[in-house]
Amino acid sequence: MMILAIESTCDETGASVVKKVGKGVEVLTEVRASSAEITAKYGGVVPEVVAREQVIAMIPVINETLAAARFHLGGDLRPPSQEELRNVDAIAVTYGPGLLGSLLIGVETAKALALAWNKPLIKVNHLVAHVFANWILPVGRDTETQ
Template sequence: MEPIILGIETSCDETSVCLLKGKDKILSNIVVSQIDIHKVFGGVVPEVAARKHIDFMYKITKQAFKEAEITTEDINAIAVTYGPGLVGALLIGLNFAKALSISLNKPLIKVNHLMGHIYANFIEYPNLKPPFIVLLVSGGHTMILKANDYMDFEIIGQTRDDAAGEAFDKVSRMLDFGYPGGPIIDSYAKKGKDIYKFPKPLYNNGYDFSFSGLKTSVLYFMKDNPNAKKEDIAASFQNALVDTLVHKVTKYAIKNKINDIVIAGGVAANSSLRKKLSEFSSKLNIYYPSIEICTDNAAMIARAGYEKYIRNIFSDLNVDAAPNLSLKEL
């Protein structure tokens, strides 16, 4: 009988609860976003995010069970994000999960948020098998990984400063586009032209990334060219960043003769990234999660939890929030 995993995600400003049956059957996946709340601040305010998780947590858990048409007795385990993320936000989900584990007498599974993003792909591609390459791009992380096995991820390269999503947010603020920067810049870039040649730091230097210099270049360009169209700046910035991501991950995959590339994280929803990677479809197999599960959600946490469940990897109640958790700590 396939296990049912209750997934809980509260690492940043999305409160999410999922009920997943087996490897890939989503019975319910409720996501409440706080984007509209944090827009006025130009970014996520940790204290506000934590308080809102408290408001939503119980309500959406009840809603998830109702939509799935099952009871709490039907679940086999509770998977919850314990890091990385905002410590206050993480604690809300983690403590709620612990309380459920005690009251329902169900095992607790701690899940690394980054592992969750990778495993979002397994929901839609259940036959995907290691080895494969991962391009993990989000607001807080930008990494190239090699999946040697289902629970063994080797870091090939990572950002030395700003993550890709962070660079999108900062440039969006420079352009007065607002928050969140990724989807807004993507939208404006479709109306603009790639006519300004912004730098691509470390483009031909290994597999690490650096986007701080690109961001600064946009800032100085705007000061020197106040009449430049914002749409063109957005298109040119996005092209420089996406070109760098695609160049490095495809170069590594081809050089090492690994044909499968998995895209993970919120920036995986970027239309330019998907388009440029699709140009390699004759040489490489490119896997994307659907837009709905690219960004933070509990389905990806439940799916990563399933992988631990079938290996009998459970957590005790002493597990604490780990805001700076690395991928090495699954």
């Protein structure tokens, strides 16, 4: 099973492709766009400014993530074709907690892709994801002894 995951709870826009391997998960790719340079001008995160940047960054981040996953699996770096998108089994997205505008960008993008690609949509709680991230191991680490 391969999942495209989208994260946009605050000032960064992120996407990754993960693949189920045995009892574990392999992170094939992860791409992140940061708004840090822009928010520094304001002395911190301004939700409206961040959300506008995420509108600009979201699709390029997803495209780069999918292209990198294709490369990781033995292909080249060109964006995947519609045929290759069938390899994505589901789309996961953080639905909260987070900044409302940022969450809307990520959730609506994920919903649109799930509808267009006829894929299931998996909602992920941002805080619960932080807890479960502790069990993601580097490739080659024995999951049975951890």
